[in-house]
Amino acid sequence: MKKRIVFATGNANKMREIREIMQDMEVEILSMKEAGIEIDIVEDGKTFEENAAIKAKAIAQYTDDIVLADDSGLEIDYLNKEPGIYSARYMGEDTSYEVKCAELLRRLDGVEKAKRTARFVCAVAAVLPNKEVLTVRGTIEGYIGEKAAGENGFGYDPIFYVEEYGCSTAQLSREKKNEISHRGNALRAIKEELKRIGF
Ligand code: ITT
Numbered sequence: 001m002k003k004r005i006v007f008a009t010g011n012a013n014k015m016r017e018i019r020e021i022m023q024d025m026e027v028e029i030l031s032m033k034e035a036g037i038e039i040d041i042v043e044d045g046k047t048f049e050e051n052a053a054i055k056a057k058a059i060a061q062y063t064d065d066i067v068l069a070d071d072s073g074l075e076i077d078y079l080n081k082e083p084g085i086y087s088a089r090y091m092g093e094d095t096s097y098e099v100k101c102a103e104l105l106r107r108l109d110g111v112e113k114a115k116r117t118a119r120f121v122c123a124v125a126a127v128l129p130n131k132e133v134l135t136v137r138g139t140i141e142g143y144i145g146e147k148a149a150g151e152n153g154f155g156y157d158p159i160f161y162v163e164e165y166g167c168s169t170a171q172l173s174r175e176k177k178n179e180i181s182h183r184g185n186a187l188r189a190i191k192e193e194l195k196r197i198g199f
Pocket of ligand 1: 008009010011014042068070071072073074087120153154155156157181183
């Protein structure tokens with residue numbers, strides 16, 4: 001039987017990237033919904049790592065498979081690292097990303113490029129078969145552009161620009177984003193950890 005991993009996320013965009021990044025593994029990856037686990041998880045941690053561990057541990061109560069979770073967000077230095085761990089909740093969960101991105105651009109109006117530095121952060125937590133919990137972190141450095149651009153990706157991608165490519169992560173191909181992204185970096189690190197334990 002193929003090995004299984006359950007991913008503790010309800011975010012379909014994350015799930016798509018996760019499947020793309022982990023496609024080289026001989027493992028079946030199920031979202032928590034596909035695994036038949038539908039619960040509300042209160043993310044009341046103070047760091048990305050704490051929240052990722054909260055999500056993974058909550059789902060691990062319902063399965064013996066390895067459980068992974070992703071907690072991620074955008075840190076804007078000029079805004080004291082806002083929206084940070086509150087990235088999904090910024091201006092309310094139901095507010096569109098068009099509106100959220102426009103508001104962040106407005107708050108940075110007139111701020112020079114050198115002060116617009118930002119990063120995406122992704123913490124991935126794993127609950128292993130022996131219930132040990134591991135966490136890793138991946139980041140990508142960039143800056144907030146002057147305007148939103150691009151149709152790929154999701155969330156804050158249209159306003160997050162990468163110096164090396166001179167465009168937003170919403171303008172990169174899926175492959176390129178996964179190659180350089182916070183999520184790609186964190187998931188590659190967790191893959192190494194899983195390999196180390198012989199999974
Ligand atoms: P789960 O908790 O169910 O995984 P969520 O959307 O609530 O889904 P988070 O609490 O980790 O996930 O919030 C992450 C938010 O950060 C996400 O909703 C995006 O707004 C933003 N974000 C994370 N990764 C991103 C990426 O690759 N590109 C753009 N925005 C991203």
